[in-house]
Amino acid sequence: MIPFLDLKPQYQVLQQEILHRIKTVLEHGRFINGPEVTELEEKLAQFVGVKHALTCASGTDALLIPLMALGIGPGDEVITTSFSFVATAEVIYLVGATPVFVDIDLETYNLDLNQVTQAISPRTKAIIPVSLFGQTPDLETLEKICHQKGIFLIEDGAQSFGASLNQRYSGSFGTVGTTSFYPAKPLGCYGDGGAIFTNDSDLFTRMKQIREHGSEKRYYHTRLGINGRLDTLQCAILLAKLERYPKEMELRQLKALKYQKGFSDLQSRGLRLPNVLPQCRSVWAQYTLAHPKRDFIRSELEKLNVPTDIHYPRIIPDQPWYQSRLTQSHQSWPKARQAAQEVFSLPLYADLPDQVQDHIIDSVRKVCFNL
Numbered sequence: 001m002i003p004f005l006d007l008k009p010q011y012q013v014l015q016q017e018i019l020h021r022i023k024t025v026l027e028h029g030r031f032i033n034g035p036e037v038t039e040l041e042e043k044l045a046q047f048v049g050v051k052h053a054l055t056c057a058s059g060t061d062a063l064l065i066p067l068m069a070l071g072i073g074p075g076d077e078v079i080t081t082s083f084s085f086v087a088t089a090e091v092i093y094l095v096g097a098t099p100v101f102v103d104i105d106l107e108t109y110n111l112d113l114n115q116v117t118q119a120i121s122p123r124t125k126a127i128i129p130v131s132l133f134g135q136t137p138d139l140e141t142l143e144k145i146c147h148q149k150g151i152f153l154i155e156d157g158a159q160s161f162g163a164s165l166n167q168r169y170s171g172s173f174g175t176v177g178t179t180s181f182y183p184a185k186p187l188g189c190y191g192d193g194g195a196i197f198t199n200d201s202d203l204f205t206r207m208k209q210i211r212e213h214g215s216e217k218r219y220y221h222t223r224l225g226i227n228g229r230l231d232t233l234q235c236a237i238l239l240a241k242l243e244r245y246p247k248e249m250e251l252r253q254l255k256a257l258k259y260q261k262g263f264s265d266l267q268s269r270g271l272r273l274p275n276v277l278p279q280c281r282s283v284w285a286q287y288t289l290a291h292p293k294r295d296f297i298r299s300e301l302e303k304l305n306v307p308t309d310i311h312y313p314r315i316i317p318d319q320p321w322y323q324s325r326l327t328q329s330h331q332s333w334p335k336a337r338q339a340a341q342e343v344f345s346l347p348l349y350a351d352l353p354d355q356v357q358d359h360i361i362d363s364v365r366k367v368c369f370n371l
């Protein structure tokens, strides 16, 4: 079976740099808060175009830490999308706030801005838009809305490190931007990891303290915190991977365009292709198609040795734990539910071999023409 994601070819290309970086850490022995942590943070801040980057233990902590630092909690509402990985909503409940889920725009699968405007109430403290599948929503407009209303904007950029909107990078919008370095994300480490981006130096200091058990200095804790640090070893691996990342973004773009070209005539067969807005550049965290006969197409593709995955088969408000705690009407997210029924993703990564991609394209064409 063709793997959905194969990280071995990337390791082969970067082996020398990665092993050299790991060896350096093993020799200096500063496994927590070592020099690679600050080196990576400086490089990430420069890449994204913000004053401060803070690495942390996961993309989930990257969302939890700013919510804690901004004092969001019980009685506060946080607006977010109904169609994302569960972590986006999980953190809202973890700080005791109430999520307000909005429906999506089926062109991009990102949250619908009209719905966001309608969902704002006097209790709204923050909006967490997700840059799903590698493309940002209209964060410029969201920035304006948030500024006008005095609401915090926290971009969940777990899938969009390196993406841009009108030449501005994902992570540089609003109050705070985040990302994840989970291995399968566009820029991944060899375990769990994440980062937070901001231009607000005061907020940065508070978030850094929260990452370190709320300590201002050693054994002196002025706020409630967590152990949210990223290991020096993971930072070292990311430093090696970051060097090649611009090239990998190019490669991902080429593979995505090849899919787009290979499938353009299948739109007449009811296949919906991913749509990147002209002002956006996607990093193609997922290459996600949609069709009403999704389940049949997937089973036919499996017979042809083509793996697919579903991002995501169930909207967050329909997850059992969340469903039983909803404050909104069950009917609020028809488009997100439609997406959950119809989407499926194909393998897309920088080192996806050409002949494998050709086989995937041929197979999808065959299946769709035989529907």
Ligand SMILES: *Cc1c(COP(=O)(O)O)cnc(C)c1O
Binding pocket: 058, 059, 060, 061, 084, 085, 087, 088, 130, 156, 158, 159, 180, 181, 182, 192, 193, 194
């Ligand atoms: C992966 C992901 C997260 C969580 O990141 P982890 O590093 O796995 O904690 C959050 N939001 C979205 C949209 C994600 O895809």
